[in-house]
Amino acid sequence: MPDPATYRPKPGEVPDEPGVYRFRDPSGRVVYVGKAKSLRSRLASYFQDLSALHPRTQTMVTTAASVEWTVVSTEVEALQLEYSWIKEYDPRFNVKYRDDKSYPYLAVTMGEEFPRVQVLRGAKRKGTRYFGPYTHAWAIRDTVDLLLRVFPVRTCSTGVFKRARASGRPCLLGYIDKCAAPCVGRVDAEEHKGLARDFCDFMAGQTSRYVRRLEQQMREAAAELDFERAARLRDDVAALQRALEKSAVVLPDATDADVFGIAEDELEAAVQVFHVRGGRVRGQRGWVVEKVEDVGPPELVEQLLLQVYGAEAGEAVPREVLVPHLPATVEGDVEDWLSQLRGSRVELRVPQRGDKRSLMDTVQRNATQALALHKTRRGGDLTTRGLALAELQEALGLDEAPLRIECFDVSHTQETNVVASMVVFEDGLPKKADYRRFAVRGEGGLDDTAAMREVLTRRFRRMAAERAPGAADVPGGDEDSADVLGAAGGGAADGGAADGDAARDGVLAGIDPETGRPRRFAYAPNLVVVDGGQPQVEAAARALAELGVVDVALCGLAKRLEEVWLPGEEHPLVLPRTSQGLYLLQRVRDEAHRFAITYHRAKRSKVMTASALDDVPGLGATRRAALLKHFGSLKRLRAAGVEEVQAVPGIGPRTAAVIVEALRAPAAGTGEPAVNTATGELLD
DSSP states (O other): OOOGGGSOOOTTTSOSSOEEEEEEOTTSOEEEEEEESSHHHHHHGGGSOGGGSOHHHHHHHHHOOEEEEEEOSSHHHHHHHHHHHHHHHOOTTSOOOOBSSOOOEEEEOTTSSSOBEEEEOSSOOTTOEEEOOOSOHHHHHHHHHHHTTTSOOBOOOHHHHHHHHHHTOOOHHHHTTSSOOGGGTSSOHHHHHHHHHHHHHHHTTOOHHHHHHHHHHHHHHHHTTOHHHHHHHHHHHHHHHHHHHTSOBOSOTTOOEEEEEEEEOSSEEEEEEEEEETTEEEEEEEEEEEOSSOOOHHHHHHHHHHHHHTTOOGGGSOSEEEOSSOOSSOHHHHHHHHHHHHTSOOEEEOOOSHHHHHHHHHHHHHHHHHHHHHHHHHTTHHHHHHHHHHHHHHHHTOSSOOSEEEEEEEEEETTEEEEEEEEEEETTEEOGGGOEEEEOOOBTBSSHHHHHHHHHHHHHHHHHHHHSTTOOSOTTGGGGOOEEOSSOOOOOOSSOOOOHHHHHTTOOTTBOTTTOOBOTTOOOOSEEEEESSHHHHHHHHHHHHHTTOOSSEEEEEETTTTEEEOTTOSSOBOOOTTOHHHHHHHHHHHHHHHHHHHHHHHHHHHHHHHHHHHTSTTOOHHHHHHHHHHHSSHHHHHHOOHHHHHTSTTOOHHHHHHHHHHHHSOOTTSOOOEEOTTTOOEEO
16 A cells, blocks of 8 residues: 655645646556646645545545646636546546436437437437436437427337338328328428427427417418318417426526536535526436545535536536536636537526525435435445455455456357456446457367466456556557457556656556557456356466466356355355355456356357358348348348348349348258248248
């Protein structure tokens, strides 16, 4: 455990100016990013007596091994640099305002030729307009069902749209006038995009003009004695009004604001935000976060705004942001930063009276209730995770708690399509950005032990290569690399950092000198877990020994009796069934198994699809790719008729008939019935 005194800056080295600072662990990984109006006074606060620091601040400064800083001109620049570094390095000790669940959004894909309305979760996509978030997906679907009567935008998937286009027949929504059916040419692309723009405007709060326009058209139709059209317009007005009734009016019309509420205790803080557009509550979100330092509400508000709006731009930032406390930074600087993101003036303030103050109180009550509910559900979670790591440290005889655990599992079908997975847990929680998957080559055989040995060899050979100061990519390119999912890995390492002079020059082990970003496999885990018993553990131990890795702990967890196997031991270690350490190992093992199975199924499905189309005579790689792209899956292609297959570019009538006959004929020896390609009837 590093002593903060060993890397404390010398007196006079730290400037008394605004800037951003980074704490790094012994392997060079950034563990904390912060900003300060005065770097000198801020950094000095970390190097006082440890007993005077907040518990998590103590953990941070004793985990770190070095500190560095960058001077900037203004606090607005510090805000921007702090946000970019937090996004780049994902420091484990920074406060992270992550959703306590995945919220659904109403999305309109305006970047497509024919925009589509759908429900989406997760990361936002370029060219798509989002509305929400909503608490439940069914709430979005109810709203969309009402609005499609007035704005008949397509909601079908790409596959359904292409099939309808190829067949010339719209789907059910097209027949009941809840879709303009651009797939069959009822409207052209520009007319359909106009409907999508109107839909977006209505959802963005411009509701009154559409209601007034429909009411005017209804009166005109009635005056012309076109009562059928007037009745349809009357029903459209009623549909819009029912959609509006689902959103409560809380502020005067045309008010766009985000209203934040924060409830906190010594260790955690709960955040709630109401998104108000056009005076109506359009969405609600909530977070519960762990506090790293003994920060107050102004600091929490500053970090909240930084992380919520740092990745947003344009209309995602409203005209008003209402908060319970002004941020620690001068509010004018934060306002200027938000205004730059929006492209127009944004007002940041604390409401004092009236409707906005009443709404703030409502949001604050929601935050208080969310914190109480979180503590009820997960009151022992932090303690339990710490207890689990402490139990593993004691049971396995480790020098320190295993803050980073990597688990490996192998999956195959009778030694074919052999794959393996690597999952990562940090501080007892999964770190999915660091997950990796391997296609096993069978260098030492294809059984479980040989595959495990190969995967561990590849993983730690890559680590050794990437941790060498100034090292480039591993020789041989992709020959020794895993399939990569997500960002770079991280965690406590085994002392592979560069020396002090190199660190001061910015040349750190595991850091690319050109980009300054961590390499993918540069960090060593505290503990390696393999899914299996003594054979798998011994195979993994041989792989580590051959590479000279001696300071990474290793164990295996056997499924049958949940026994923990250690290398070189004749008998397993049996942890109590109530042990939190055993429960953590089971979670890690089960997650590795799930990840491996998912990859294996995907690979096996791809092989089966390719082999089925390979058997079709006269079908090359280009046509196979075109067929799969058009139909989306082999199952849909099997169900297609000759005319549907012929609609694929490059497929003629004769080739289409051959494809249908080949895919519907039974495989040799399967006993499955054949199908008449003309009638679709089963043949004897």
